[in-house]
Amino acid sequence: MAEAIAVEARNAVKEFGSGPSAVRALDDVSISIKVGEFFTLLGPSGCGKTTLLRLIAGFEMPTSGLILLNGQDITYLPPNKRPVNTVFQSYALFPHLTVSENIGFGLQMQGRPKAEVHATVARMLALVKLEPLADRKIGQLSGGQQQRVALARALAPAPKVLLLDEPLSALDLKLRKEMQIELKRLQTETGITFIFVTHDQEEALTMSDRIGVMSAGKLQQVGTPKDIYTQPVNRFVASFIGETNFLPATRDGDGYRLDCGIKVAAPLGKAERVTLTVRPEQVRLEAKDASDTIPAKVTNLVYFGTDTHYHLMLPDGAEVVARLQSLASGDTGPAMGQDVGLRFVPGAVQVLED
Amino acid sequence: MKRFSVTTMPGFALIAICAFAVLYLPILTIATFSFNAGKAISDWQGFSFRWYEIAWANTEVQGAAIRSLIIASWATLISVLLATPVALATTRTAKFPGRTFIYMMINQTLVVPEIVPAVALLIFFAAIKIQTGYQGLGYLILAHVMWCIPLAYLPIRARLEGMDLSLENAAADLYASRWQTLWRITLPLLMPGIIAGAMLCFITSLDTVVITEFVKSGGQDTLATYMLGQFRRGLTPEINAISTVLLALTVVLLTGFFLLTRKRD
Amino acid sequence: MAAAEEQVVRETTRRNWLLSAPALVVLVFTATLPFVIVLVYSFLTPGQYGNVVWKFSTDGWVGLVMTRDVFDDTLGWADAHLTIIWRSVKLSFATTIITFVVGFPTAWFIATRPQRSRPIWLFLITIPFWTNLLIRTFAINEMIRNEGLINTVLMRTGLIHEPIVMIYSDGAVLLGMGYAYFPLMVLPLYAAMDRFDMRLLEAGYDLYASRLSVLWRIVMPVVRPGIIAGCVLVFIPALGAYVTPRVLGGGKTMMLGNLIEMQFGQGRNWPLGASISITLAVITLVAMLIIIRRAGRETAQ
Numbered sequence: 010m011a012e013a014i015a016v017e018a019r020n021a022v023k024e025f026g027s028g029p030s031a032v033r034a035l036d037d038v039s040i041s042i043k044v045g046e047f048f049t050l051l052g053p054s055g056c057g058k059t060t061l062l063r064l065i066a067g068f069e070m071p072t073s074g075l076i077l078l079n080g081q082d083i084t085y086l087p088p089n090k091r092p093v094n095t096v097f098q099s100y101a102l103f104p105h106l107t108v109s110e111n112i113g114f115g116l117q118m119q120g121r122p123k124a125e126v127h128a129t130v131a132r133m134l135a136l137v138k139l140e141p142l143a144d145r146k147i148g149q150l151s152g153g154q155q156q157r158v159a160l161a162r163a164l165a166p167a168p169k170v171l172l173l174d175e176p177l178s179a180l181d182l183k184l185r186k187e188m189q190i191e192l193k194r195l196q197t198e199t200g201i202t203f204i205f206v207t208h209d210q211e212e213a214l215t216m217s218d219r220i221g222v223m224s225a226g227k228l229q230q231v232g233t234p235k236d237i238y239t240q241p242v243n244r245f246v247a248s249f250i251g252e253t254n255f256l257p258a259t260r261d262g263d264g265y266r267l268d269c270g271i272k273v274a275a276p277l278g279k280a281e282r283v284t285l286t287v288r289p290e291q292v293r294l295e296a297k298d299a300s301d302t303i304p305a306k307v308t309n310l311v312y313f314g315t316d317t318h319y320h321l322m323l324p325d326g327a328e329v330v331a332r333l334q335s336l337a338s339g340d341t342g343p344a345m346g347q348d349v350g351l352r353f354v355p356g357a358v359q360v361l362e363d
Numbered sequence: 364m365k366r367f368s369v370t371t372m373p374g375f376a377l378i379a380i381c382a383f384a385v386l387y388l389p390i391l392t393i394a395t396f397s398f399n400a401g402k403a404i405s406d407w408q409g410f411s412f413r414w415y416e417i418a419w420a421n422t423e424v425q426g427a428a429i430r431s432l433i434i435a436s437w438a439t440l441i442s443v444l445l446a447t448p449v450a451l452a453t454t455r456t457a458k459f460p461g462r463t464f465i466y467m468m469i470n471q472t473l474v475v476p477e478i479v480p481a482v483a484l485l486i487f488f489a490a491i492k493i494q495t496g497y498q499g500l501g502y503l504i505l506a507h508v509m510w511c512i513p514l515a516y517l518p519i520r521a522r523l524e525g526m527d528l529s530l531e532n533a534a535a536d537l538y539a540s541r542w543q544t545l546w547r548i549t550l551p552l553l554m555p556g557i558i559a560g561a562m563l564c565f566i567t568s569l570d571t572v573v574i575t576e577f578v579k580s581g582g583q584d585t586l587a588t589y590m591l592g593q594f595r596r597g598l599t600p601e602i603n604a605i606s607t608v609l610l611a612l613t614v615v616l617l618t619g620f621f622l623l624t625r626k627r628d
Numbered sequence: 629m630a631a632a633e634e635q636v637v638r639e640t641t642r643r644n645w646l647l648s649a650p651a652l653v654v655l656v657f658t659a660t661l662p663f664v665i666v667l668v669y670s671f672l673t674p675g676q677y678g679n680v681v682w683k684f685s686t687d688g689w690v691g692l693v694m695t696r697d698v699f700d701d702t703l704g705w706a707d708a709h710l711t712i713i714w715r716s717v718k719l720s721f722a723t724t725i726i727t728f729v730v731g732f733p734t735a736w737f738i739a740t741r742p743q744r745s746r747p748i749w750l751f752l753i754t755i756p757f758w759t760n761l762l763i764r765t766f767a768i769n770e771m772i773r774n775e776g777l778i779n780t781v782l783m784r785t786g787l788i789h790e791p792i793v794m795i796y797s798d799g800a801v802l803l804g805m806g807y808a809y810f811p812l813m814v815l816p817l818y819a820a821m822d823r824f825d826m827r828l829l830e831a832g833y834d835l836y837a838s839r840l841s842v843l844w845r846i847v848m849p850v851v852r853p854g855i856i857a858g859c860v861l862v863f864i865p866a867l868g869a870y871v872t873p874r875v876l877g878g879g880k881t882m883m884l885g886n887l888i889e890m891q892f893g894q895g896r897n898w899p900l901g902a903s904i905s906i907t908l909a910v911i912t913l914v915a916m917l918i919i920i921r922r923a924g925r926e927t928a929q
Contacts, residue, residue: 103534406780471660474913476868477865587760
């Protein structure tokens with residue numbers, strides 16, 4: 010069964026400036042976002058994720074390519090004609106209006122009857138739990154409260170798609186965690202398609218149905234958080250999301266031979282020379298000379314509370330980090346300088362061919 | 364031992380206090396002596412409103428004051444109406460062909476002393492006066508508009524530049540048309556800049572003496588040119604009284620504006 | 629598809645020009661065109677009762693620095709004009725320097741007041757700034773004339789028996805201009821100092837700088853844009869000053885502004901007035917360009 014597509018970008022290219030000094034912010038991006046999903050665009054700053062969002066909102070027009078909403082071409086439709094609303098990174102709340110007036114603004118502009126505007130504003134205030142502050146001016150609100158008003162304002166006209174441009178980046182850690190849960194709740198309650206832009210990989214992993222990872226104007230990988238984390242398609246995705254180890258290797262029969270000479274099992278690809286990647290928590294430490302292990306030496310120990318990171322050196326000098334749960338007090342794990350045997354959890358090793 | 368303060372520079376505070384004293388001594392003196400009962404300015408002979416009454420009853424002063432207010436009001440209104448769209452056109456968009464040209468045109472009068480446009484308008488308007496026969500206040504209003512446009516433009520532009528562009532994006536995102544955005548978001552937020560610009564224009568128009576002196580036809584004295592014309596060897600107590608009224612007006616306007624902007628922030 | 633984007637750019641350009649058009653039209657007809665006419669008039673012949681006769685002549689420009697002898701028609705240096713030009717430039721420079729020397733500490737003083745009282749000090753500078761120039765000039769006149777406050781007080785106290793003659797001199801004009809343009813120097817200086825990060829001072833002292841070298845090597849370079857703005861704002865109106873020399877200089881201490889005015893009054897020599905006025909405009913423009921160019925180069929570095 011084909012799920013309905015809410016937003017689609019087809020070969021979207023966006024260049025800023027012209028001639029030889031033109032900067033390509035988006036480089037041939039095609040993406041389909043399904044109705045009702047929580048989709049996150051993830052990437053470092055300058056990767057083009059906000060540009061893509063602004064193309065969908067209508068603040069910018071692509072240099073080439075198409076933007077479709079529910080199958081209709083909206084590429085050149087001005088923002089005020091698109092059933093899409095944005096939660097801005099700076100919130101962009103109108104400072105001369107009250108909380109209610111801000112929330113009701115979109116409905117008023119759509120020319121909805123007064124009674125309806127009133128009712129919807131009241132419903133939105135309840136949804137974001139801001140009823141007591143309805144008549145405050147924006148300047149009298151805290152950052153978290155402003156964030157809620159921005160959300161309510163964008164949700165009030167019941168958009169087909171809600172765009173969120175790093176809306177949590179200005180909040181402190183505790184508030185950010187709260188708002189993450191709040192956002193997820195609102196998305197589930199309203200059933201609206203959310204497109205969420207962030208550079209915070211943890212935020213992306215915890216909130217999203219699917220993630221699109223972007224870098225240098227290109228879409229690198231699209232998938233569920235689990236897909237992205239466990240089966241990154243390239244080095245960028247592997248390193249941007251979570252920590253990981255990279256080990257150069259050469260194909261040898263049914264597996265890959267590491268540069269230190271030890272053979273490791275991994276799904277076979279086409280390329281001869283590859284990079285193997287394995288997450289630190291998928292590395293196990295055993296006694297020195299245990300069977301089927303790679304000899305290694307502990308070069309550094311970093312204690313993180315719940316777990317401990319062991320920095321290990323392979324015989325050829327390559328570095329591997331293993332993350333193990335910290336032991337109860339009294340117990341001691343491998344010590345600095347100790348020789349150990351190292352094993353990768355079966356199925357954990359991924360092959361990167363780039 | 365004195366505590367070391369990083370921001371203190373030796374002698375600076377002393378110079379500053381002296382500067383403030385020198386700044387205020389002359390204007391406070393003429394303000395004080397405007398209430399002098401006697402005729403000599405620096406010889407105090409008791410408190411009196413005598414000179415205010417004389418100035419108030421003077422029909423020439425009345426005419427000049429009314430003329431000043433009419434010219435200043437029109438010049439302010441027209442300058443703000445002309446400058447606001449230019450400020451809107453030259454700020455929020457990407458650089459467009461001719462923007463620098465527009466910017467230079469608007470600010471051309473800022474970089475020359477007042478006497479230069481005064482002379483230019485004297486010559487230009489003299490020719491027009493002969494051609495059309497019209498002698499009214501229109502020339503003075505137009506001359507003041509010319510002088511005031513950049514003064515209205517700059518604070519409005521500054522306000523626009525400080526304004527978060529995403530506010531207008533947000534309005535468009537929330538279904539506001541371009542006009543709705545202008546009326547409901549941009550202009551209300553621009554108000555402090557417009558008020559500042561209008562105030563600048565109004566006070567400048569009241570002040571402007573050189574341009575007025577050169578452009579005016581006979582019998583078109585404003586308060587400024589009247590006072591300059593009456594001034595011979597020294598101040599008359601009557602001019603002194605008018606000066607003090609203008610001074611008070613400036614202080615009231617400024618204080619009002621100061622409090623207004625403070626409250627809003 | 630890029631065509632659609634280009635069309636948007638074209639539309640915005642058109643809209644921006646339309647928005648600017650009314651103001652531009654007004655300014656073309658009240659500033660640009662009249663200035664061109666001044667240029668034309670400077671090459672015409674003076675009429676007998678003012679205005680001009682439409683006959684080409686370079687006398688307006690020659691008359692700027694030369695004078696034609698009434699009897700034998702030979703040319704000689706116009707000493708009076710040269711004196712006035714020289715005085716204008718000299719006094720304007722002096723005004724700029726004096727306002728800077730006093731204005732810099734004053735602006736610094738304001739900028740280093742506590743956050744709460746700073747607006748009040750700033751307000752105290754703003755009031756004279758907004759007060760009618762004429763009134764401020766009258767006030768200075770009232771201070772320094774022979775029967776003015778200073779002489780009266782000194783005579784009452786018996787320190788002097790004859791009034792000190794201060795008015796109607798270069799010094800009086802200089803004092804008046806310095807007084808009038810002082811806020812124009814302080815405000816941009818303050819604006820620059822307000823943005824100055826005071827932690828830089830701590831860093832300077834931490835690295836063994838003395839107060840003088842902190843001032844010279846850290847504060848001055850950082851607030852340079854404010855210094856330049858202040859100097860430009862004072863120099864330009866000073867060079868074209870008309871009211872101050874008239875009120876404080878009497879007939880003796882004329883400056884360019886008064887010389888221009890004279891040609892349109894008693895002098896009845898409009899072409900000469902036009903050429904002096906253009907000279908004044910050109911001097912200010914060149915001064916501006918040099919200062920801004922240099923400032924630009926320094927910021928670029």
